[in-house]
Amino acid sequence: MLGEGILKGMAETAKNFAGSFVSADRLTTVQYPEQRIPTFENARVFPFLVYDGPDWAAGMRCVACQICEKECPPKCIYIEKSRDKKPDFVGKPQFYPARFDIDISVCMSCQICVEVCPFEAIKMDTEFELATDDRFRGLLLDRQQLAKSNEYYHQIHPTEAGEVDARLDAEKAAAAAKAKVAAQAAAKAAETAKTAPAKPAPPAGGED
Amino acid sequence: MSPVFYILAAFTVAGGLAAVLLKNTVHCALALTVAFAGLALLFLNLDAQFVGFAQILIYIGAVAILVVFAILLTRGTETPREGVFSRSWLAGLVIAACVFSALGWAVLESARALPHETAVPSVTVHDIGAALLGRYVLPLEIVALLLTSATIGAVIVAMHEKGSAH
Amino acid sequence: MLAAPVSTHALPAIVDQVFILFKDWLVSFLPTSWRPAAGVVLGVIAIVCVFPALFALTTVFERKGLGRMQNRYGPNRVGPYGLFQPIADGVKSLTKEDVVPLNADVMVHFLAPLTLVVTVFMGFAVLPMGRNMALVSLDAGLLFFFSMSAATELSVFMAGWSSRNKYSLLGAMRAVAQMISYEVPLLLSSVAVVMISGSLSLPKIVEAQSGYTGVFPHWYIFTPWGLASFLVFAIAATAETNRSPFDLPEGESEIVAGYHTEYSGFKFALFFLAEYLAMFSISGIGVTLFLGGWSAPLSFLNVVPSWFWFFSKVMLSIFVFIWMRGTLPRLRQDQLMNFAWKFVLPFTLLNLGVTALWRFMGEGWARWVVCSVILVGVYVLMGRVGMFKKHFGPRSYRYAE
Numbered sequence: 001m002l003g004e005g006i007l008k009g010m011a012e013t014a015k016n017f018a019g020s021f022v023s024a025d026r027l028t029t030v031q032y033p034e035q036r037i038p039t040f041e042n043a044r045v046f047p048f049l050v051y052d053g054p055d056w057a058a059g060m061r062c063v064a065c066q067i068c069e070k071e072c073p074p075k076c077i078y079i080e081k082s083r084d085k086k087p088d089f090v091g092k093p094q095f096y097p098a099r100f101d102i103d104i105s106v107c108m109s110c111q112i113c114v115e116v117c118p119f120e121a122i123k124m125d126t127e128f129e130l131a132t133d134d135r136f137r138g139l140l141l142d143r144q145q146l147a148k149s150n151e152y153y154h155q156i157h158p159t160e161a162g163e164v165d166a167r168l169d170a171e172k173a174a175a176a177a178k179a180k181v182a183a184q185a186a187a188k189a190a191e192t193a194k195t196a197p198a199k200p201a202p203p204a205g206g207e208d
Numbered sequence: 209m210s211p212v213f214y215i216l217a218a219f220t221v222a223g224g225l226a227a228v229l230l231k232n233t234v235h236c237a238l239a240l241t242v243a244f245a246g247l248a249l250l251f252l253n254l255d256a257q258f259v260g261f262a263q264i265l266i267y268i269g270a271v272a273i274l275v276v277f278a279i280l281l282t283r284g285t286e287t288p289r290e291g292v293f294s295r296s297w298l299a300g301l302v303i304a305a306c307v308f309s310a311l312g313w314a315v316l317e318s319a320r321a322l323p324h325e326t327a328v329p330s331v332t333v334h335d336i337g338a339a340l341l342g343r344y345v346l347p348l349e350i351v352a353l354l355l356t357s358a359t360i361g362a363v364i365v366a367m368h369e370k371g372s373a374h
Numbered sequence: 375m376l377a378a379p380v381s382t383h384a385l386p387a388i389v390d391q392v393f394i395l396f397k398d399w400l401v402s403f404l405p406t407s408w409r410p411a412a413g414v415v416l417g418v419i420a421i422v423c424v425f426p427a428l429f430a431l432t433t434v435f436e437r438k439g440l441g442r443m444q445n446r447y448g449p450n451r452v453g454p455y456g457l458f459q460p461i462a463d464g465v466k467s468l469t470k471e472d473v474v475p476l477n478a479d480v481m482v483h484f485l486a487p488l489t490l491v492v493t494v495f496m497g498f499a500v501l502p503m504g505r506n507m508a509l510v511s512l513d514a515g516l517l518f519f520f521s522m523s524a525a526t527e528l529s530v531f532m533a534g535w536s537s538r539n540k541y542s543l544l545g546a547m548r549a550v551a552q553m554i555s556y557e558v559p560l561l562l563s564s565v566a567v568v569m570i571s572g573s574l575s576l577p578k579i580v581e582a583q584s585g586y587t588g589v590f591p592h593w594y595i596f597t598p599w600g601l602a603s604f605l606v607f608a609i610a611a612t613a614e615t616n617r618s619p620f621d622l623p624e625g626e627s628e629i630v631a632g633y634h635t636e637y638s639g640f641k642f643a644l645f646f647l648a649e650y651l652a653m654f655s656i657s658g659i660g661v662t663l664f665l666g667g668w669s670a671p672l673s674f675l676n677v678v679p680s681w682f683w684f685f686s687k688v689m690l691s692i693f694v695f696i697w698m699r700g701t702l703p704r705l706r707q708d709q710l711m712n713f714a715w716k717f718v719l720p721f722t723l724l725n726l727g728v729t730a731l732w733r734f735m736g737e738g739w740a741r742w743v744v745c746s747v748i749l750v751g752v753y754v755l756m757g758r759v760g761m762f763k764k765h766f767g768p769r770s771y772r773y774a775e
Contacts, residue, residue, distance in 0.1 A: 234535055262521070268521075268524065268525045270554070280543075
């Protein structure tokens with residue numbers, strides 16, 4: 001009969017209306033500032049810079065190679081290379097960013113900077129409460145604001161951070177082994193040089 | 209002739225004049241509505257509630273809307289560049305004066321012909337209904353017939369012609 | 375003014391008339407010649423305060439109720455349980471910039487919300503909100519109400535036309551076409567009540583329904599023709615106030631917000647206010663015509679003041695408005711017009727005939743049977759025919775299968 005559907009629909013909404021007062025399961029809303037759902041491990045918001053050790057400036061992994069700046073689709077990264085060098089995690093002297101700014105009002109959270117970084121220095125953060133009343137300066141994060149410790153990285157993305165650490169450790173071990181081999185070779189060379197000074201040293205480029 | 213009457217009369221006449229003199233057609237229609245409202249208030253001032261409310265219901269609620277719809281559905285509502293008076297305004301003025309004098313004469317004559325009543329008769333809606341279906345039933349039926357034929361005509365105009373559709 | 379308070383119920387009678395007594399007490403400080411005018415002014419002040427306050431409450435309860443119907447909480451941040459939400463909304467709309475489009479017809483654009491609110495407020499003048507609680511008791515009160523609600527159409531048109539916006543104009547055209555189409559059944563369904571009660575005066579219509587058989591009231595909705603009229607009236611009233619499912623004039627998805635697209639700040643708030651006030655006044659008139667106005671639903675409940683019953687019934691019908699809004703999707707323009715002219719109007723005309731039959735068949739059970747059978751039979755038949763021709767049928771999707 002005409003109007004039957006309307007009555008059925010009205011019964012449905014009435015059921016919802018009454019049910020929402022009776023059973024809390026019906027209300028799926030999370031009342032955000034008081035209630036929160038844990039962030040997913042794969043969540044990503046804006047990039048941050050990883051550093052090792054206690055001091056952010058000394059431990060920063062970034063070597064200011066500027067690949068991310070070039071690859072960034074919306075061009076939201078600004079890097080200024082330092083003039084001097086500081087040792088990186090393997091001890092090799094590297095440049096570091098004298099200035100590293102990300103404009104998060106421009107950033108589109110594409111993660112391309114993370115994909116292209118050869119030094120595992122830039123990673124995606126899960127922090128999303130970034131609202132500010134200063135829409136120009138407040139949304140331009142400088143390197144101090146961007147720097148987060150490796151421990152924090154482990155906290156937010158444990159699996160990924162574990163893999164990264166394993167890779168870095170392997171690299172470090174390889175570098176250490178190489179350095180050891182190089183040192184032994186150098187020592188041997190020095191010894192042989194002492195015993196047979198006429199024999200020329202092996203070319204340095206071959207070992208790299 | 210109370211001051212209220214003069215205020216309402218001025219209001220009505222101003223609305224009517226604006227309806228004639230304004231350039232934008234929609235403004236004219238709105239000014240005409242003001243004149244209708246003034247007329248309704250004049251009726252109410254004379255204690256003729258039924259007529260006054262019927263005036264608002266029919267003229268503001270339906271006729272004004274119809275006028276406005278007609279304006280919007282026929283042509284643009286842009287203001288014309290040249291003057292709004294047609295060339296035959298003099299003839300129109302003469303005809304209007306003739307109509308006005310005829311009506312005025314009739315009104316003045318009726319005041320002389322009828323016995324002058326000092327007390328306003330209290331006419332209820334009930335009386336109006338009884339008069340319409342009693343003494344004035346034939347005019348009412350004729351009006352009803354006219355309106356029915358008009359409605360049928362409107363339906364026929366609005367109907368799809370067979371074959372021409374699609 | 376006090377109409378024969380029942381001596382055995384002295385206290386209920388005083389509570390029942392408390393507003394009238396208060397008004398009389400206030401007025402008694404003035405010289406005698408001023409008293410009638412002062413009484414009317416006080417009544418106007420009461421109406422202008424009470425109904426906007428109800429409007430404020432309704433907006434928050436509507437949002438909360440709609441939320442519950444969709445298994446959400448609704449607003450619950452401002453104040454306890456979100457009850458101060460209307461204050462926040464009011465402050466916001468009052469402090470917002472009033473933007474007028476460059477090409478708009480400034481005068482008409484300014485006047486449209488004002489005339490709308492004024493005409494909507496006028497409708498409250500004749501509503502009997504309790505025993506002796508009509509601001510003016512007009513002999514042609516019902517006609518006054520409908521003439522005022524008819525005058526709102528022009529304001530809607532003014533708003534849409536003066537904005538110089540295609541969406542506003544489309545919305546206004548839709549609104550006016552819809553309001554004119556549904557005004558006919560609205561009036562004709564009330565004519566049925568006038569035919570039975572024999573009066574256009576609203577207090578008299580309430581009195582005609584104030585009797586009781588046993589404990590049950592003689593409301594017009596409890597008769598076959600009254601129920602049919604009430605249903606038609608409810609449908610037409612929903613369309614007349616542009617409420618869902620008849621809210622095409624403000625369809626957000628296709629015409630932005632219809633005739634009030636170009637209004638902001640306080641002027642928009644006036645439109646919003648007018649929509650809710652129209653809802654209150656048309657609910658009030660529906661309650662007066664079909665639900666016994668201020669009379670109690672059961673005879674022994676008459677100790678409760680009459681104004682309480684009036685406002686409860688109005689708020690109940692507002693709840694039904696909200697409930698429908700939470701349930702039904704918006705109609706299409708052709709469905710709207712087909713429904714008005716091919717279903718509602720013929721049914722209303724038939725109902726007028728049935729009402730006349732009821733009037734002249736005299737007392738007895740025969741008229742109940744005859745009238746019910748005719749109305750139900752025609753309703754079912756018209757529904758079947760309509761479904762068969764697919765005027766009201768379920769929608770078929772050509773591409774989205």
